[in-house]
Each structure stands twice: as structure tokens, then as C-alpha cells.
Amino acid sequence: MKKLWALLMVSVMLAGVLTACGNNGEKKKELTIGTEATYPPFSYRDKKTNEVTGYDVEVAKEVAKRLDMKPKVVPTEWKNMFSSLGKRFDMVANQVTITPERKKQFAFSSPYTVSGGKVIVNKNNKDIKSIKDLKGKVVGTTQGSNYAAQAEKAGAKVKYYKGIAQVLTDLDVNRVDAALNDELFILTELKNTKYNVKPVGEPFSENKMAFAFKKNDKDLAKKVDKALADMKKDGTLSKLSKKYFGADVSE
Amino acid sequence: MSSSLQYMVDSLPFLLEGAKITVILSLGSIIGSLIFGLIIALCRMSSNSVLVRFAKVYISFFRGTPLLIQLLILYNGFTFAITPEGWQAALVGLILHFSAYIAESYRGAIQSIPNGQWEAAYSLGMNYFQTFREVIFPQAWRIAIPSIWNSLIDVAKSSSLASVITVPELTSIADQRSASSLIVLPVLLEAALIYWGISTLLEWGRERLERRLRLVK
Numbered sequence: 001m002k003k004l005w006a007l008l009m010v011s012v013m014l015a016g017v018l019t020a021c022g023n024n025g026e027k028k029k030e031l032t033i034g035t036e037a038t039y040p041p042f043s044y045r046d047k048k049t050n051e052v053t054g055y056d057v058e059v060a061k062e063v064a065k066r067l068d069m070k071p072k073v074v075p076t077e078w079k080n081m082f083s084s085l086g087k088r089f090d091m092v093a094n095q096v097t098i099t100p101e102r103k104k105q106f107a108f109s110s111p112y113t114v115s116g117g118k119v120i121v122n123k124n125n126k127d128i129k130s131i132k133d134l135k136g137k138v139v140g141t142t143q144g145s146n147y148a149a150q151a152e153k154a155g156a157k158v159k160y161y162k163g164i165a166q167v168l169t170d171l172d173v174n175r176v177d178a179a180l181n182d183e184l185f186i187l188t189e190l191k192n193t194k195y196n197v198k199p200v201g202e203p204f205s206e207n208k209m210a211f212a213f214k215k216n217d218k219d220l221a222k223k224v225d226k227a228l229a230d231m232k233k234d235g236t237l238s239k240l241s242k243k244y245f246g247a248d249v250s251e
Numbered sequence: 252m253s254s255s256l257q258y259m260v261d262s263l264p265f266l267l268e269g270a271k272i273t274v275i276l277s278l279g280s281i282i283g284s285l286i287f288g289l290i291i292a293l294c295r296m297s298s299n300s301v302l303v304r305f306a307k308v309y310i311s312f313f314r315g316t317p318l319l320i321q322l323l324i325l326y327n328g329f330t331f332a333i334t335p336e337g338w339q340a341a342l343v344g345l346i347l348h349f350s351a352y353i354a355e356s357y358r359g360a361i362q363s364i365p366n367g368q369w370e371a372a373y374s375l376g377m378n379y380f381q382t383f384r385e386v387i388f389p390q391a392w393r394i395a396i397p398s399i400w401n402s403l404i405d406v407a408k409s410s411s412l413a414s415v416i417t418v419p420e421l422t423s424i425a426d427q428r429s430a431s432s433l434i435v436l437p438v439l440l441e442a443a444l445i446y447w448g449i450s451t452l453l454e455w456g457r458e459r460l461e462r463r464l465r466l467v468k
Contacts, residue, residue, distance in 0.1 A: 038430030045431040047258065050265040050424075075427060076417050083327050087334045088417075165430035193433045 030072050031064040032089035033057070037075040038163040040189045041244050042095045042182075055244040059112055059228075060093035060211065062236060066227040077162060079143050082106070086214030091224070095182060097146040097207040107221045109211040110228055112237060112250050116203025117147060118186055120179045122171055123196045128178055130201035140167035140176035147180035150205065168195050182207070184245055255437045262428050262438055269424035270445050276338065276420060277407040277449075280345035284406070285399070287346055288353030295358055306354070313351035319412050321348055326416040341413035345406060352402045360395035361387060393464050400457045404450050411446070421445060 035043040035057055043054040052073045064071035074089045081092055085106070098108050121128045128137065135155035141148040143160040151158050159176055161167045167179045172195045179197075186199045213221045231237040238248040295306035313321070325340040335343070364387050372382035414423030425442035429435040 036430075037427045040431050040433065045265075045427050047261055047432060050268075050428070074417065075419070075423075077415060080327065080416065083330070087330050162426075163430050165433055165435055168433065169435055189433065195433070 029069045031060075031067065031069040031091070032072045032074055033060045033064075034074050034076045034081055034084060034089040034092045035060075035094045036078055036081075036163060037073075038165060039094065039185075041185070043093070055113075055240060056093040056095060056209075058240050058243075059231075059237065060091070062231060062240070063211075063224050063227045066230065067223055078145065079162075082144070082212075085212065086217065090213065090217070090220060092212040095209045096212045098210050099146055099149070101149075102212070105215060107213040107215055107218055109213070109221055109224045111208035111210045112228055113184070113207075113209035113241075114251060115207055115209065115249060116183045117150060117180055117205045117207055118183045118199045118203050119201055120168075120171065120181060120186065120190070120197050120199050121177065122174055123198050124174075125177070128200060131180075131204040134178060137177040139178050139180060140170055141180060142167070146207065150180055168193070168197060172196050184249060188245060255434050258432055258434050259437045259441050262425075262441060265424055265428065266421060266438075266442055266445060269419060269421035269442075270449070272338075272418065272420040273407065273410050273422075273446075274449065276341060276345070276410045276413060276418065277403075279342050280349065280406050280410065281403050283342070283346035284349040284353050284402070288350040289357055291350055291354035292357035292361065295354060296361065310351045310354060313348050314355075318344065318348045318409055319415065322412055322416055337413065337417035340416055341410070341418050345410060345413075348409075349402050349406050352405075353399055356395045356398040356402065357391065359398070360391040363394055364390055396457070396461065396464070400453070404453050407449050407453065408446060 035052065035054075037043055037045055037052045039054070041054055042056040043052065045051065046053050052075055057073060061071040072089075074084075076084055076088070078094075081094065082105075085092055091109075095113065096102070096108075098111065102108075119128065119131055119134070127133060131150070131154050134151065137156050138159055139151040139154075139156040140159045140161055141151055142163055148158055148160065156178070159170075161170070164179075164181060164185070167176070168190075170176050171179050183199075183203055190197070190199070211221075211224055213224075228237070232250065237250045241248045241250050291306050291309060294302040295310070297303060322340060322344040325335065325344045326337065329335070368386055369382060372386045377385070410420060411422035413420055414426060417423070421442055425438050429438040432438075
């Protein structure tokens with residue numbers, strides 16, 4: 001019995017200590033980067049090292065280096081991304097498309113990716129050839145993504161998923177009729193998978209992707225812009241872009 | 252198929268890293284809810300009507316709402332004042348949630364001790380606290396073990412919900428790695444097997460403990 005009480009006491013103390021050492025401020029300036037880590041080739045975990053990497057992550061890390069800050073990646077589900085922006089991290093690096101609605105809520109850097117959205121369907125699908133054919137069809141997308149808005153506009157029934165992997169898994173077995181995603185994703189990742197899906201039609205939109213910041217964080221956005229401009233000038237950005245896509249997609 | 256197998260092998264060390272977080276988070280939550288659950292149980296059985304009402308509402312709320320909602324509220328709900336880290340919100344959420352269940356397990360066990368024992372202890376001049384500590388609790392916690400242990404295994408499995416609030420535990424590592432490679436099923440199965448291993452260990456621990464306490468005839 002005595003032992004049990006001792007154990008209880010010790011664990012109470014332990015719990016106290018644990019909660020006490022929550023936050024201790026760091027002197028070195030950190031640039032915290034919110035990203036999904038579930039969206040190859042933009043943001044994913046390396047097969048061998050498990051480090052979060054990808055085109056967006058590498059661009060963000062390079063930016064941090066040029067601002068003389070220490071980059072820190074914070075893997076976050078998309079649904080928590082914007083609610084955590086400015087609280088748990090300083091910027092989002094996750095192929096965030098600049099849209100008028102988002103411009104009202106957030107500050108953006110200049111774009112570092114220019115790409116298009118494309119429709120993806122099951123290989124056996126014969127009747128969907130472009131975004132116009134999506135009326136009344138079931139489209140799988142990520143909650144709160146730009147593609148969710150596009151699908152709604154096209155008159156589709158939208159089904160929400162955590163990320164692109166879950167959408168493709170369902171498209172593969174015809175639980176949804178179509179998905180919308182970035183052309184770059186389709187060109188690089190999709191063709192290496194065993195999913196029974198194919199892209200159709202021409203890109204239906206031109207998307208400009210940029211880093212997102214809290215609305216009143218203009219200061220950081222400006223600094224990041226400057227670093228991005230330098231990276232464009234000295235070829236670092238196009239080098240990173242070629243590494244992931246075999247072409248310069250930053251313009 | 253071979254590439255999937257290769258990827259499963261490559262993923263194992265990282266999934267085990269995640270499992271470590273799962274185990275630590277679970278243990279912390281278990282210890283926390285064993286203590287906090289007892290406090291709630293004592294409030295529930297006290298003679299003070301305010302405490303009783305508080306405990307009733309507490310148990311009703313935390314058993315009557317989904318853990319996922321509770322975690323999301325803790326993680327996103329108070330950011331105007333305090334922005335908890337994912338693991339902090341997860342630890343607090345799991346403790347709050349499972350304390351409600353464990354409190355009821357304690358209460359059932361404590362109330363199963365015959366009233367005569369309280370009376371006998373009082374007649375020896377013991378007060379409430381002494382009686383509880385020396386006579387009632389030593390018997391009650393043994394009786395409470397089977398149902399509390401069920402909650403403990405539940406804690407380990409429910410900790411997977413912490414993946415939604417950025418805790419890098421087993422489920423979130425499995426999730427991120429399966430999405431990163433778009434090799435989904437093998438990695439998720441691998442994670443499931445690791446959970447199964449953890450639950451099996453806990454189950455084995457319960458059997459041993461019960462044998463030692465000679466509850467298993």
C-alpha cells in the first residue's frame with residue numbers, strides 16, 4: 001500500500017514537471033513552416049531518411065537560410081493549416097493557390113510555382129472529358145482546398161478527404177467519379193503509382209502558388225519576397241524546380 | 252509488390268519511432284487519468300452537493316462527446332489566449348476523456364465494498380480519510396482493475412486521434428509515409444500490427460497482474 005502511494009506521489013510530481021517545461025524561449029530566430037508532408041512531390045517524407053522534404057519545403061528552407069533564420073518544419077493536416085497560421089508557424093509552404101477570397105484573409109509572397117489544375121478520372125471512365133462534365137458527379141478533394149471550390153463551382157457533389165492519397169485510393173475503386181489536382185503532381189507522382197486513374201482534358205485554370213502569411217505579417221512577406229526574387233535571379237529557384245519537375249515551373 | 256515490401260521494411264524504424272511517441276503519450280495519459288479519475292470519483296461520492304453535481308456534469312460531458320471533437324477544441328479552441336502544442340492538447344484531452352470512464356470504474360468498485368466495513372472502521376475510531384485509505388481503497392482498486400484495464404487499452408488505441416493535431420505518433424507517421432509514397436495499404440497494415448502488439452502486451456500485463464492478485468481463480 002505504501003509503495004502504491006509513493007508511486008502516486010511520484011507520478012503527480014512527474015506530471016507537474018512535465019507541464020512545467022513546456023515552453024522555454026529560444027534566442028535564435030526560427031522560421032516555422034507549416035506543411036502537410038502528405039503531398040508529394042511538394043511536401044512529403046523522404047523514403048529513406050523520413051525527413052520532410054519536397055519542392056515547397058526546399059524552397060522555404062532556402063528562403064529561411066537567406067533570411068539568416070533557422071527553418072523548422074511543422075507537419076500539419078490541411079484542415080488545421082490556416083487556423084494554425086500565425087500561431088504555430090509563420091508561413092505555409094504547401095502549394096497554396098492565390099485566390100481572391102484568400103487574399104482577403106492572408107498575406108502572400110510572390111508566386112514560386114505556376115501550374116494548372118487538371119481533372120483526374122478512373123481509367124475505365126468514358127464520360128468525363130473536362131471540368132464541364134463534372135455537373136452532378138462526385139468529386140473527391142481536400143477540405144478547404146482551392147480544388148474543392150473549383151469542384152463546387154462546376155456543380156459537382158463534393159466529397160472531402162484528408163489529403164490527395166485518400167482521394168486517389170477512392171477514385172481507384174470508383175467511390176468518387178473524379179478528382180482535381182495540380183498538373184505538376186500528375187506529371188511527376190501520379191504516373192509512378194499503381195492507381196488505376198488517368199488525367200483528362202486540358203488544364204482548366206492557371207494557378208499561382210505562393211507562401212501564405214498572417215494578414216498583418218506584411219513585414220515577413222516582404223522579406224521572403226526579396227529572398228525569392230534573389231533566388232529567381234541567381235537561378236537557385238529554377239534549379240530546385242528542375243530537380244523536382246524536370247522543367248522550370250517557377251515562372 | 253516487391254517495392255511495397257521494400258517500403259514496408261524501410262518504414263519500420265520510423266513507424267517504431269512513432270510507436271515510441273504513442274507509448275509515451277499513452278503512459279502519460281494513463282497515469283494522469285488514474286489519478287484524476289480517482290479525484291472525480293471521490294467528488295462524485297462526496298456529501299457535498301456542488302462537487303457531486305460537478306462530477307456528474309463532467310462525466311456526462313466527457314463520456315457523451317467524441318474524443319476527436321474534444322481534441323480539436325483543445326487544440327484550436329483557445330488560441331486567442333493560449334496556443335498549446337499538439338502533444339500538450341493530446342495529453343490533456345486523453346486525460347480528461349478517460350478520467351470520466353475511469354472515475355466510474357472506481358465508483359463501481361468502491362461502492363461494491365459492503366457498507367459494514369465503513370461502519371466497522373468508524374467504530375474503531377477511524378475517520379473518513381483513514382478508512383478510505385486503509386480499508387476501502389486497498390480492496391477497491393483490485394476490483395476496479397478489469398474495467399480500468401479496458402480503458403487503458405482504449406487509451407493506447409485512442410491516442411491515434413492525436414495524429415489529427417500534429418502529434419508525430421504512430422498513426423500520423425504511417426499516414427504521412429503512406430501519402431508520401433502513395434503506397435497506402437501496406438504501411439497502414441504495418442501500423443495496425445504494431446498497435447496490435449502494444450495491445451497484446453497490455454493484455455498480457457493484465458493477466459500477470461491479476462494472477463498476482465489472485466483474482467483469477
